[in-house]
Amino acid sequence: MVQRIDVTGADGVRLAAWEFGPAADAAAPRVLLLHGLMGRAHHWAGTARWLAEGRRVIALDQRGHGHSARPPAGADPGASLGREAFVADAEAVIEQLGLAPVTVIGHSMGALTGWQLAARRPDLVAALVILDMRASALGEASQRDWEDWFRRWPLPFPSQDAARRWFGEDDPRVERPDPGRGAFFADVMHETPDGWRPVFSRRQMLTARETWVHDAHWDELAQVACPTLVVRALDGELGRAEAQEMVRVLPSGHYAEVPDAGHYLHHTHPEPCRTALEPFLQRLQPVRG
Missing domain, CATH: 3.40.50.1820 (Alpha/Beta hydrolase fold, catalytic domain)
Incomplete structure (x- = not known):
């Protein structure tokens, strides 16, 4: 329950x-x-x-x-x-x-x-x-990597399963197939009129990360x-x-x-x-x- x-x-x-x-x-x-x-x-x-x-x-x-x-x-x-x-x-x-x-x-x-x-x-x-x-501290280079990664997301995904496959297999950050990772990100996608998009704002995620990534x-x-x-x-x-x-x-x-x-x-x-x-x-x- x-x-x-x-x-x-x-x-x-x-x-x-x-x-x-x-x-x-x-x-x-x-x-x-x-x-x-x-x-x-x-x-x-x-x-x-x-x-x-x-x-x-x-x-x-x-x-x-x-x-x-x-x-x-x-x-x-x-x-x-x-x-x-x-x-x-x-x-x-x-x-x-x-x-x-x-x-x-x-x-x-x-x-x-x-x-x-x-x-x-x-x-x-x-x-x-x-x-x-x-x-x-993770540093400025880490934040730039995240910005680049967000730009690579092929949004909108045609289906939730397509998102699962991309994050688990096709994402350039994936060194080998990772179904668990794919399932994690598929679970934060929702259907919109033009396809599947994240439930969060990627810009806001970068802003949130900016407030702690530079500090130890x-x-x-x-x-x-x-x-x-x-x-x-x-x-x-x-x-x-x-x-x-x-x-x-x-x-x-x-x-x-x-x-x-x-x-x-x-x-x-x-x-x-x-x-x-x-x-x-x-x-x-x-x-x-």
């Missing part, structure tokens, strides 16, 4: 959150799932199924993504799509839904949002899981006092040396790997993710069967 819950985010933006599983009792551990750039809450469906066994599980469509609203017309894009806005939205969801203290599980950009929130509001975050997100985030990571699990996908974007340094910097850091998985591990490999995450979560607070 999946239930939609509407929440008011920072600067009044309407946010869609999704509760997975049957209603949990008031004493059950709470989990907030934060997707990455271009993702959506329903990418967590496979992971949320097992998390919901004895937990209250909420997944958020972050602003500009999924069913959540884009920032209002005329808003300063640097502010309305910046780091502060994403962190404030997560804070609003936790407070409005009474989730604190909550375990935050974030993927990529959502993981960065999670650790910035944990550093600033330790009263809200009981534990943190970081899925395949780097603490180092080690200082804020070091301020995360709660137990934190750094999870590396072996074929993802977080290298082993950097992941282990992140664990060292964290006051209460732990490490896990997901074999044979790429960057979108939570969507493509939910069961191996369970193997990596569950021992950490069980140590935090045993879940009643």
Whole structure:
């Protein structure tokens, strides 16, 4: 069972959150799932199924993504799509839904949002899981590569299946066929009068990325006092040396790997993710069967 819950985010933006599983009792551990750039809450469906066994599980469509609203017309894009806005939205969801203290599980950009929130509001975050997100700066060259990549998208796609094939096989970034990657991006396409297009604005995604891609985030990571699990996908974007340094910097850091998985591990490999995450979560607070 999946239930939609509407929440008011920072600067009044309407946010869609999704509760997975049957209603949990008031004493059950709470989990907030934060997707990455271009993702959506329903990418967590496979992971949320097992998390919901004895937990209250909420997944958020972050602003500009999924069913959540884009920032209002005329808003300063640097502010309305910046780091502060994403962190404030997560804070609003936790407070409005009474989730604190909550375990935050974030993927990529959502993981960065999670650790910035944990550093600033330790009263809200009981534990943190970081899925395949780097603490180092990616730099201007990385942003230019994304701009070039967005220009290569052959929009509109004639069908959702065509989008799945392009992102999984024909995208110049794909070194070998990757059906999971294709499925991830096909899931963020919707049908329009002239074909299938992304549910988000590529310009807004670049704006959102611009607000964090040039900076390193080690200082804020070091301020995360709660137990934190750094999870590396072996074929993802977080290298082993950097992941282990992140664990060292964290006051209460732990490490896990997901074999044979790429960057979108939570969507493509939910069961191996369970193997990596569950021992950490069980140590935090045993879940009643």
